[in-house]
Amino acid sequence: MSAGRSVDDGGPDLALQLQENLVRFVHVLRHLGVPVNPAETVDGLAALELVDLGSRGEVRAALRATLVKTEGHAPLFDKAFDLFFARPEERQARTAERLQARDARRARLEAANAELAFQGEPLELTPEQIETYTRLGEVQQERLRDFLSETSAGYGVDGKLQALVESIVRGYLDRLRREMGVEANRPHARTGDDDLDTVVEGTVDAVVGSEADPMIHRDMKDIAEADLPRATILIRRLARRLATRLSRRYRETHKRSRPNMRRTIRSNIRHGGVLFDLRYRERKITRPKLLLICDVSGSMARYTAFILEFIFGLRAAVSGVEAFVFSEQLERITGLVAPGVAARAQDLAKLVDKSKVWGRGTDLGASLETLFEKHENLLSRDTVAIIVSDTKTLGADQADDLLRKMKPRVKEILWLNTLPREDWPSHRTVGLFARHSDMRECYTLAHLEQVIRVGVGRHMRAT
Amino acid sequence: MAAPARARGASFLEDAKNATTEWLRKAFELDGYVAGQEILIAVYLALRLEKPILIEGAPGVGKTEIAKVLARIFGTDLIRLQCYEGLDESKALYEWDYQKQLLHIQLLREAGCIPEESELFSEDYLLERPLLKAIRAERRPVLLIDEVDKCDPEFEAFLFEVLSDFTVSVPELGTIRARQIPIVVLTSNNERELSDGLRRRCVYLFIEYPSVEKELRIVRSRVPEASDKLARDVACVVARVRTMDLRKQPSIAETLDWTRALLALGVEKVNDQLLAETATMLLKNRDDVLALREAAAGGRWVTEALEACEPGRPHQAGKTRRPPRP
Ligand SMILES: Nc1ncnc2c1ncn2[C@@H]1O[C@H](COP(=O)(O)OP(=O)(O)O)[C@@H](O)[C@H]1O
Ligand SMILES: [Mg+2]
Numbered sequence: 171m172s173a174g175r176s177v178d179d180g181g182p183d184l185a186l187q188l189q190e191n192l193v194r195f196v197h198v199l200r201h202l203g204v205p206v207n208p209a210e211t212v213d214g215l216a217a218l219e220l221v222d223l224g225s226r227g228e229v230r231a232a233l234r235a236t237l238v239k240t241e242g243h244a245p246l247f248d249k250a251f252d253l254f255f256a257r258p259e260e261r262q263a264r265t266a267e268r269l270q271a272r273d274a275r276r277a278r279l280e281a282a283n284a285e286l287a288f289q290g291e292p293l294e295l296t297p298e299q300i301e302t303y304t305r306l307g308e309v310q311q312e313r314l315r316d317f318l319s320e321t322s323a324g325y326g327v328d329g330k331l332q333a334l335v336e337s338i339v340r341g342y343l344d345r346l347r348r349e350m351g352v353e354a355n356r357p358h359a360r361t362g363d364d365d366l367d368t369v370v371e372g373t374v375d376a377v378v379g380s381e382a383d384p385m386i387h388r389d390m391k392d393i394a395e396a397d398l399p400r401a402t403i404l405i406r407r408l409a410r411r412l413a414t415r416l417s418r419r420y421r422e423t424h425k426r427s428r429p430n431m432r433r434t435i436r437s438n439i440r441h442g443g444v445l446f447d448l449r450y451r452e453r454k455i456t457r458p459k460l461l462l463i464c465d466v467s468g469s470m471a472r473y474t475a476f477i478l479e480f481i482f483g484l485r486a487a488v489s490g491v492e493a494f495v496f497s498e499q500l501e502r503i504t505g506l507v508a509p510g511v512a513a514r515a516q517d518l519a520k521l522v523d524k525s526k527v528w529g530r531g532t533d534l535g536a537s538l539e540t541l542f543e544k545h546e547n548l549l550s551r552d553t554v555a556i557i558v559s560d561t562k563t564l565g566a567d568q569a570d571d572l573l574r575k576m577k578p579r580v581k582e583i584l585w586l587n588t589l590p591r592e593d594w595p596s597h598r599t600v601g602l603f604a605r606h607s608d609m610r611e612c613y614t615l616a617h618l619e620q621v622i623r624v625g626v627g628r629h630m631r632a633t
Numbered sequence: 634m635a636a637p638a639r640a641r642g643a644s645f646l647e648d649a650k651n652a653t654t655e656w657l658r659k660a661f662e663l664d665g666y667v668a669g670q671e672i673l674i675a676v677y678l679a680l681r682l683e684k685p686i687l688i689e690g691a692p693g694v695g696k697t698e699i700a701k702v703l704a705r706i707f708g709t710d711l712i713r714l715q716c717y718e719g720l721d722e723s724k725a726l727y728e729w730d731y732q733k734q735l736l737h738i739q740l741l742r743e744a745g746c747i748p749e750e751s752e753l754f755s756e757d758y759l760l761e762r763p764l765l766k767a768i769r770a771e772r773r774p775v776l777l778i779d780e781v782d783k784c785d786p787e788f789e790a791f792l793f794e795v796l797s798d799f800t801v802s803v804p805e806l807g808t809i810r811a812r813q814i815p816i817v818v819l820t821s822n823n824e825r826e827l828s829d830g831l832r833r834r835c836v837y838l839f840i841e842y843p844s845v846e847k848e849l850r851i852v853r854s855r856v857p858e859a860s861d862k863l864a865r866d867v868a869c870v871v872a873r874v875r876t877m878d879l880r881k882q883p884s885i886a887e888t889l890d891w892t893r894a895l896l897a898l899g900v901e902k903v904n905d906q907l908l909a910e911t912a913t914m915l916l917k918n919r920d921d922v923l924a925l926r927e928a929a930a931g932g933r934w935v936t937e938a939l940e941a942c943e944p945g946r947p948h949q950a951g952k953t954r955r956p957p958r959p
Contacts, residue, residue: 205829207833209833210833213682213684213836216682217678217682220677220678220681220682221654221674221678222654227670228654228670228674231670231671231673231674231675232674232678234671234837235671235674235675235678235679235836235837235838236678236836236837238837239687239832239833239835239837240832241689241823241839244839414880414881415823415824620826623826624825
């Protein structure tokens with residue numbers, strides 16, 4: 171079966187094939203994160219009946235106008251369209267290539283599995299575990315092999331020992347895999363149909379690192395270490411676009427200044443009340459300062475690294491950024507945040523390691539206490555405080571008190587909560603802290619962009 | 634979407650429904666609006682499927698103009714609802730004319746009468762705003778809902794309702810149903826994300842900054858007095874300006890302003906000095922103007938722009954995104 175028929179090769183049952191193709195194509199789009207609903211699919215079909223099916227350009231434009239309603243999705247659509255409606259030869263070649271790559275990977279894994287043998291018998295490992303082994307450094311790989319050959323040669327070796335060794339190796343590889351942050355697989359890339367998967371994967375490969383990258387919808391903590399450079403490019407792009415957008419908004423609001431009627435009338439009295447000379451109110455534009463307070467304990471470190479990178483990219487659009495990280499205690503890192511934070515998440519970890527607050531238990535209460543003690547001067551009415559935290563913390567009641575105290579001292583407290591919204595009801599602290607802040611769900615880059623655009627953007631006004 | 638009762642034999646409506654892509658292409662061309670396949674197909678589908686068209690893109694790329702073109706080529710009214718923060722139903726749909734009502738009350742009182750309430754809240758005292766005007770129009774009008782991203786989300790929700798069935802109810806007058814579904818054009822500069830519901834209801838068109846080729850055609854169409862050489866220089870230089878790291882890119886409107894300014898100065902070909910002197914026609918941000926002047930200070934910037942430019946081929950500046958700053 172093929173991914174999609176080439177649209178220009180006609181045929182008597184074209185209509186039927188088009189329908190079927192369209193449904194399959196929509197399936198591909200959905201797997202790429204382009205949300206097409208049934209009503210839109212019906213529109214797409216109706217559109218196909220109205221255009222010249224012999225014209226690839228018309229078909230493309232028609233489907234794009236009816237199925238894709240966000241500019242950011244257009245590159246995904248275009249690439250997927252090219253791959254899906256390719257000529258049959260090309261399509262077959264690509265699918266073959268993909269299957270070949272898959273076989274090659276399988277062979278590679280088998281070879282690696284052979285290296286991981288106990289008494290000459292390959293261990294029983296999952297493809298993920300073997301894959302993890304292939305990603306290890308030379309030294310670590312050797313250590314593992316040494317361990318196996320030593321235990322293989324051990325005295326009184328029996329089946330029990332084999333099971334034990336196997337479970338040690340599995341556990342070790344699973345742990346490494348988690349630490350490397352490798353996702354189980356690419357969740358967007360499985361339609362269960364080889365041809366469609368080829369289109370989906372080919373599209374993803376083509377847009378990697380651009381704003382259309384499906385990575386934008388992935389939970390930040392699931393982005394693999396190996397993908398950090400790609401994520402960094404994406405974050406910078408998003409930040410840059412938002413910075414431009416925010417500056418634009420502030421300019422346009424400026425333009426709509428209202429005439430100052432009293433001054434206008436006074437200066438126009440000599441014209442007998444006819445308004446010739448409109449006097450405009452001098453409008454002062456305020457851009458907010460940002461005060462970031464980010465949790466870096468445990469799994470929060472990754473989120474914080476990404477969010478810092480993003481906010482750093484916005485600094486031109488706001489009037490200043492102050493940054494703090496906290497776990498047990500609060501640490502000011504304002505001077506330390508620079509581009510590349512996300513890609514160098516490791517460095518950042520080290521850097522904050524030195525400051526002794528990275529990755530331990532979380533105490534927001536104690537941390538806010540320190541903020542009030544040492545940095546109270548940073549709280550001002552032109553500041554938007556942004557707290558990055560999953561709300562899981564010690565000292566919740568103290569934090570509650572301090573947030574109450576903080577709220578009237580700043581323009582707003584914006585809370586980026588990395589827990590999925592459906593989990594919120596099961597955490598008492600969510601309800602507690604949401605009383606003092608505008609709390610938003612924020613665990614993907616898409617959330618981040620949206621929350622900051624709205625949350626910071628609404629304070630970019632002429633006063 | 635409920636199909637409203639149609640006025641039989643309204644010839645222009647038949648035109649809009651029967652418009653072919655070829656007819657539209659000619660009509661747009663005659664009107665001087667340069668449109669490629671993307672634009673024409675989207676407009677055509679909106680007309681044929683009787684759906685609103687949502688047009689997004691940077692300011693000045695020609696979104697609003699499309700509604701105006703449609704009104705002209707179908708010879709019908711353009712009803713415009715300009716959106717802004719705080720826009721509400723009374724400004725968008727209808728309002729009662731309180732002044733007139735008061736006057737009427739006073740007049741009656743002088744005659745010793747008290748008016749009936751139903752008399753006061755009748756057609757005579759109704760101030761039609763754009764949405765109601767579009768719904769009650771005799772002929773299928775073009776309803777332009779301009780810069781819909783500027784209105785509040787609550788108003789957007791209301792708009793969505795109206796666009797769903799083109800039926801509104803005025804408590805004092807009852808339910809009013811559109812004679813025909815207007816040709817609806819929504820534009821957005823994308824300052825606020827529009828709701829999913831609204832997007833899904835519409836045919837979608839995103840207009841990018843034009844390629845050199847398209848911009849050249851636009852300049853020729855809108856400023857025919859400009860020589861071929863000048864038009865080409867303008868399109869090439871603007872394309873290079875758009876590759877710069879600017880706060881606000883020059884839009885088509887600014888390209889046209891700049892061309893007219895150059896014409897007024899009697900310029901036949903562009904050079905760096907001229908570009909520096911007229912930069913404020915092209916760029917509206919002070920920092921951008923300074924950056925462009927600095928770039929042009931070397932004296933070879935325009936020459937390079939012209940050398941790198943082949944209007945036959947889509948210019949990179951119009952098509953691809955710039956890479957992030959290193
Ligand atoms: N494709 C085009 N062909 C001819 N003129 C155009 C084109 N696109 C834009 N223009 C001109 O550019 C100017 C700005 O267009 P406008 O529709 O107001 O932009 P927008 O609504 O996107 O901000 C108008 O004068 C319009 O006539
Ligand atoms: Mg406009």
